[in-house]
Amino acid sequence: MGLQVPNLSGARTRRALKVALLGMTMLVLAGCSEADTHQIKNLAMPDRASAQGPYTYELWKWAWVAAMATGIIVWGLIFYAVVKFRRRSDDEVPRQTRYNLPLEVFYTIAPVLMCVVFFFHTVRVQDEMTKMVPDPDLTIEVMGQQWTWTFNHGIGEQNTDATGEPAANGEPADFAYDEYVYTSGTARDIPTLVLPVDETIQFNLHSPDVIHSFGVPAFLTKLDVIPGRVNKLQVTPTVEGTYAGKCYELCGVSHSRMLFNVEVVSQADYEAYLADLAEQGNTSQLPVLGGSFVNEQAGLDANSEGHSE
16 A cells, blocks of 8 residues: 655645745855855945946946846736636636737837836946046056057156147057056966056057957956057046956957956055066056067967967
8 A cells, every 4th residue: 555645735835835945045045155145245246446336336236126126027927917817617718809008008118118218327327437537647558469468657757738638649649658667468477457546547458469358347347459549448446456357358269368467556556666667677668569569478489379470
């Protein structure tokens, strides 16, 4: 005689489901480390380390809120329809409706309004991220090359344009300074970009080969680096520390090498860093921006993966 499983009443079934759900929730939370919990609170975004970062984070956060609200409404309507209009007998045929004008108007207008709201806030944040002040505290010429980065810091007198404003266009005849120190990575060494805290920094982005993308996740902003033009990005670091930077554009077979570190330091430490680069002999009257230099990195011989032809 086989064993029979007793039937659970509705109340007992619901109680068992609640206990199982609670147990699963506790099990998942127990497996979360402190870092995981921090990531959940940040909605999987890094801590903001720039004056521009909160704008991106707020857009990201409220987009999630809007998406979850939309999802809850849609799920609620689905479950409502499943319960309300379920078949109650085998010979029952639901009432057939060819169209419902109010409903059709709603699901046409509502998505349009949602897109308008998202577009408005996206443009507002985009304007903040791409805003350029005419007199940044310093200008750094950045070269993204296959397969590393070169950072040029001005140490000489600051050049001015015809209106007397600091020259910061990054064009060959319009560099911001008359002398530079630079640091460059190699195939074996990841370069470090040192920045002073609470200073508005303009990055003039150059590429001698293909399209790259310059970004620091903690700054919550990035910009493409395009051959033949100088893109400009302004960032104000607000928190001292060490951060990771990378290329966000698939730029070839060794794209994964396009990494760099960022150190945000005090003004005194930044000036000491520039003096150290000058003492090492990494000086140039003009910023190092490519040309034959892209083929002279240590570790990239003609037969190596990612060699720049």
